[in-house]
Amino acid sequence: MPAHRTPALLLASAALVALLLLSGLHPHDRATWWMEVAPVLLALPLLWATYGRFPLTRLLYALIFVHCGVLMLGGAYTYARVPLGFWLQDLMHLGRNPYDKIGHFMQGFVPALAAREILVRGQYVRGRRMLAFVVVCIVMAISASYELIEWGAALAMGQGADEFLGTQGDPWDTQSDMFMALIGAAMALLLLSRVHDRQMAVLAAPPADQKLWRKPRS
Secondary structure, eight states, X not given: OOTTHHHHHHHHHHXXXXXXXXXXXXXXXXXXXXXXXXXXXXXXXXXXXXXXXXXXXXXXXXXXXXXXXXXXXHHHHOGGGOHHHHHHHHHHTOSSOOHHHHHHHHHHHHHXXXXXXXXXXXXXXXSHHHHHHHHHHHHHHHHHHHHHHHHHHHHHHGGGGHHHHOOTTOTTHHHHXXXXXXXXXXXXXXXXXXXXXXXXXXXXXXXXXXXXXXXXXX
16 A cells, blocks of 8 residues: 555545534534434544555545535535525425435435446456446445335334434435436446546556565566
């Protein structure tokens, strides 16, 4: 693992912690904030715990950072009240704040590349078509699991779960959330697979000093 990667990751981690604290200073709803930022609280220590034996590509680290930002912004305002969503609502003449759809798009976009990286580097799947199929299946399983969590929260909290659910009166919110995750996964595979492959190849290559000392073939 190149040593020059560590300072950038330390800086990104510090920025994430600072943004997390900022988002939690005066959230619109404290319980909703905890539920929305829970993935960030789980991901950050997990990424550092696995950094030594399974460092990720730069692309994936950058996308995880962006995804965490989306989650923290939604946690601070609740998804139905994020100012960016109101701006998009006015721009596109929508009937509701669409920020939660950005969150579910990212829920497909980023996990797709995370699943792809684990499957490729672990050599669990052969063939690009089968790889894409399995990645999309994993993303949809994650999306469905999240919707089940939302359902559980609704049953447990009743009316108090409205801020977390962010349905805004849409009876098809669950289906559209999963559809946005599907679109996100498909876009990630279509747009970033080649870049992702190149970065994974760099991680798999031996360090320069090992190349210099490698014995020539007889």
